[in-house]
Amino acid sequence: MRKTIVGVMGPGDNATEQECEQAYQLGQLIAAQGWVLLTGGRNVGVMDAACRGAKAAGGLTVGILPTKTFEAVSDAVDIAIATDMGNARNNINVLSCAVVIACGMGMGTASEVALAIKNGKSVVLLTQDRSTVEFFNNIARDRIAWADSAEEAIAIAFSVISNQLLSF
Amino acid sequence: MRKTIVGVMGPGDNATEQECEQAYQLGQLIAAQGWVLLTGGRNVGVMDAACRGAKAAGGLTVGILPTKTFEAVSDAVDIAIATDMGNARNNINVLSCAVVIACGMGMGTASEVALAIKNGKSVVLLTQDRSTVEFFNNIARDRIAWADSAEEAIAIAFSVISNQLLSF
Amino acid sequence: MRKTIVGVMGPGDNATEQECEQAYQLGQLIAAQGWVLLTGGRNVGVMDAACRGAKAAGGLTVGILPTKTFEAVSDAVDIAIATDMGNARNNINVLSCAVVIACGMGMGTASEVALAIKNGKSVVLLTQDRSTVEFFNNIARDRIAWADSAEEAIAIAFSVISNQLLSF
Amino acid sequence: MRKTIVGVMGPGDNATEQECEQAYQLGQLIAAQGWVLLTGGRNVGVMDAACRGAKAAGGLTVGILPTKTFEAVSDAVDIAIATDMGNARNNINVLSCAVVIACGMGMGTASEVALAIKNGKSVVLLTQDRSTVEFFNNIARDRIAWADSAEEAIAIAFSVISNQLLSF
Numbered sequence: 170m171r172k173t174i175v176g177v178m179g180p181g182d183n184a185t186e187q188e189c190e191q192a193y194q195l196g197q198l199i200a201a202q203g204w205v206l207l208t209g210g211r212n213v214g215v216m217d218a219a220c221r222g223a224k225a226a227g228g229l230t231v232g233i234l235p236t237k238t239f240e241a242v243s244d245a246v247d248i249a250i251a252t253d254m255g256n257a258r259n260n261i262n263v264l265s266c267a268v269v270i271a272c273g274m275g276m277g278t279a280s281e282v283a284l285a286i287k288n289g290k291s292v293v294l295l296t297q298d299r300s301t302v303e304f305f306n307n308i309a310r311d312r313i314a315w316a317d318s319a320e321e322a323i324a325i326a327f328s329v330i331s332n333q334l335l336s337f
Numbered sequence: 338m339r340k341t342i343v344g345v346m347g348p349g350d351n352a353t354e355q356e357c358e359q360a361y362q363l364g365q366l367i368a369a370q371g372w373v374l375l376t377g378g379r380n381v382g383v384m385d386a387a388c389r390g391a392k393a394a395g396g397l398t399v400g401i402l403p404t405k406t407f408e409a410v411s412d413a414v415d416i417a418i419a420t421d422m423g424n425a426r427n428n429i430n431v432l433s434c435a436v437v438i439a440c441g442m443g444m445g446t447a448s449e450v451a452l453a454i455k456n457g458k459s460v461v462l463l464t465q466d467r468s469t470v471e472f473f474n475n476i477a478r479d480r481i482a483w484a485d486s487a488e489e490a491i492a493i494a495f496s497v498i499s500n501q502l503l504s505f
Numbered sequence: 506m507r508k509t510i511v512g513v514m515g516p517g518d519n520a521t522e523q524e525c526e527q528a529y530q531l532g533q534l535i536a537a538q539g540w541v542l543l544t545g546g547r548n549v550g551v552m553d554a555a556c557r558g559a560k561a562a563g564g565l566t567v568g569i570l571p572t573k574t575f576e577a578v579s580d581a582v583d584i585a586i587a588t589d590m591g592n593a594r595n596n597i598n599v600l601s602c603a604v605v606i607a608c609g610m611g612m613g614t615a616s617e618v619a620l621a622i623k624n625g626k627s628v629v630l631l632t633q634d635r636s637t638v639e640f641f642n643n644i645a646r647d648r649i650a651w652a653d654s655a656e657e658a659i660a661i662a663f664s665v666i667s668n669q670l671l672s673f
Numbered sequence: 674m675r676k677t678i679v680g681v682m683g684p685g686d687n688a689t690e691q692e693c694e695q696a697y698q699l700g701q702l703i704a705a706q707g708w709v710l711l712t713g714g715r716n717v718g719v720m721d722a723a724c725r726g727a728k729a730a731g732g733l734t735v736g737i738l739p740t741k742t743f744e745a746v747s748d749a750v751d752i753a754i755a756t757d758m759g760n761a762r763n764n765i766n767v768l769s770c771a772v773v774i775a776c777g778m779g780m781g782t783a784s785e786v787a788l789a790i791k792n793g794k795s796v797v798l799l800t801q802d803r804s805t806v807e808f809f810n811n812i813a814r815d816r817i818a819w820a821d822s823a824e825e826a827i828a829i830a831f832s833v834i835s836n837q838l839l840s841f
Contacts, residue, residue, distance in 0.1 A: 170392070170413065170414075171407070171410065171412075171416075172416055174416065205416060224338070229416075231416060231418075237591060242339065244338055244339075245338065246338075246339055247338065247339065247340050248339075248340055248373060248399060248416065249339055249342075250399075250401070250429065250433045251429070252429050253428065253429075253432055253456075253590065253591035253592070253593065254429075254589065254764075255764065255792075256791050256792060257589065257761040257762075257763075259761075259764075260421065260759065260760050260761035260763075260764075261419070261420050261421075261422075264419040264420065274812060276787045276788075276790045276812060276813055277787070277791050279784075279787035279812065280783075280788045280791060283780045283781070283783035283787060284760050284763070284780075286780045287760050287781050288421075288760060298811070300804065300807040300808045300811045301811075303807070303808070304783075304804045304805060306804075307802070308778060308779060308780060308783065405759060421759035422593070422596075422757065422759075422761065423624075423741060423758075424596050424620050424624060424757070425596035425597070425757065425758065426593075427620075428590075428591065428592050428593035429593070442644060444619045444623040444644060444645055447615065447619035447640075447644065448615075448616045448619035448620045448623060451613070451615035451619060452592050452595070452612075454612045455592050455612040456591075468636065468639040468640045468643045469640060471640070472615075472636045472639070472640035474636075475634070475636045475637075476611060476612060476615065477612055506728070506749065506750075506751065507748075507753055508751050508752055510752065510753075541752060560674070565752075567754075569754070573792065575675070580674055580675075582674075582675055583675065583676050584675075585675055585678075586737070586754060586765065587768040588765050588768065589764065589765075589768055589792075596757065597754065597755070597756050597757075597758075597765075600741055600756065600757055601755050624757075
């Protein structure tokens with residue numbers, strides 16, 4: 170009965186237009202799979218775009234907020250969890266997901282990718298940034314997969330969730 | 338679009354049969370209102386009974402687990418959030434709810450009631466235990482309401498959520 | 506080499522003069538035993554008074570702050586730990602202590618006493634309030650001791666720490 | 674009265690001999706400055722080595738443990754804080770420090786560096802690994818300084834703490 174949760178992490182205020190477009194697509198594709206989308210829940214950047222995509226496709230969205238209150242929650246979050254834990258909530262973001270997809274990169278996202286790997290989660294990075302690829306490959310090659318598009322990221326997530334892929 | 342979340346807190350391993358029956362009813366009634374049920378998510382006691390009640394009535398259930406993994410999650414939890422925070426997750430339980438209903442009393446529940454009040458949340462206690470009533474009335478009379486039945490607890494929650502009741 | 510930590514918990518803004526006097530004494534006596542004092546670290550009420558007492562007696566003080574920053578830390582805290590976790594930091598307060606002494610009662614303190622017992626810690630309550638005594642005795646008689654004075658609280662803590670008292 | 678806390682973060686079980694030697698030196702130099710050393714507190718790798726260095730130089734050491742209990746604490750930790758928060762405690766590690774020094778790199782360390790920068794802290798990286806330098810420079814050049822030796826890391830920390838360096 171428990172639903173499969175897939176996380177989309179990425180920049181908030183500094184997200185690029187392309188990252189938001191990809192996040193929107195990720196949200197749509199996650200909803201189309203029948204998975205629940207989990208994000209950091211705020212009304213900016215990748216978090217917001219992914220939630221809007223999932224809602225447009227009829228999905229269910231969970232937002233894990235860093236705050237105590239709900240003032241900055243995305244309108245596209247169905248279920249808002251208020252942690253009042255600031256950036257420590259990033260650990261909850263990743264622990265609750267079957268797969269973590271990072272779309273773009275920033276300091277919050279880097280912490281989520283690192284925490285996800287540290288916690289033994291499977292991570293898909295949707296980026297072509299060379300220094301990001303090299304850094305994470307150097308310290309955790311076997312826990313990370315790289316994708317060039319939202320479709321490819323979802324295909325990898327599908328493989329992991331279906332247990333067709335036990336490791337990358 | 339954000340859904341209203343109502344929490345049901347209560348004993349796990351030490352819950353009585355009556356507490357579990359009331360928790361089941363609370364779950365049913367919360368689902369019937371169209372609210373999301375939030376509990377501590379474990380497969381025992383009040384948490385489990387409330388989730389089963391909500392699912393029997395077609396509702397949606399969220400479980401905030403103290404653990405990193407999902408081994409002890411209730412089968413009746415739809416959306417499981419793994420915090421890996423032990424009892425500190427009790428604070429998240431209460432922060433995410435519009436109203437917190439305590440069904441029975443134990444140390445975990447007492448911490449949740451106290452944290453809920455400390456965080457400014459409205460709390461309904463479903464108990465007739467005299468020492469519990471006196472203790473919480475002595476330190477927080479205006480933040481707590483008392484109910485004798487699941488129906489009464491839900492009626493109070495409805496008033497709070499409808500803003501008909503700004504304080505007790 | 507690890508130092509013994511004893512916690513003093515109690516009301517902040519609403520602490521009475523008597524509670525602050527007892528907290529000051531507790532701090533002095535904890536320092537005199539060579540124990541480290543741990544409190545919630547803020548510059549008000551029992552937290553502040555206990556820290557000042559410990560420093561007056563040449564002790565070492567640790568403050569576990571709910572905040573991200575150090576603006577509201579007591580001047581008598583030597584080592585300030587910033588959690589940015591709000592009231593969830595109450596769980597850290599109690600986990601780090603060999604014994605938790607509650608001086609006075611309020612919602613934060615009630616959550617700390619409940620969390621301490623839930624986590625298997627030994628708790629000394631320095632209060633004569635009848636409803637507090639009855640409530641906690643009803644749900645956790647064997648984990649709580651009652652003291653009428655700071656001296657008595659410290660004597661009990663000493664017994665626990667010396668393993669002369671395995672349970673109350 | 675509040676003491677200046679400097680954190681040393683780095684690999685645990687996978688730390689190299691060179692990283693442990695540098696961590697030991699960092700601990701010594703931090704103690705020599707009169708600063709308190711803060712680490713993740715476990716009895717392995719960089720955490721343990723830094724604490725041993727600080728104790729050898731007469732310093733005071735704080736360990737922020739991921740666990741609820743004290744079984745895996747370093748013998749060289751004076752003040753052990755038990756968080757029971759797993760990797761979410763990494764956020765507390767960095768929030769409590771005036772400066773965070775990373776010695777070596779792994780997934781836990783990467784999360785701490787990222788969280789430190791996200792929280793506005795100053796970070797010194799003691800590494801020459803090219804991919805680490807490029808990755809963090811790309812996303813947070815102005816919050817990170819690079820050091821080739823323990824002495825250089827401490828000199829940078831000194832500048833930050835003395836407010837001679839407001840940004841790198």
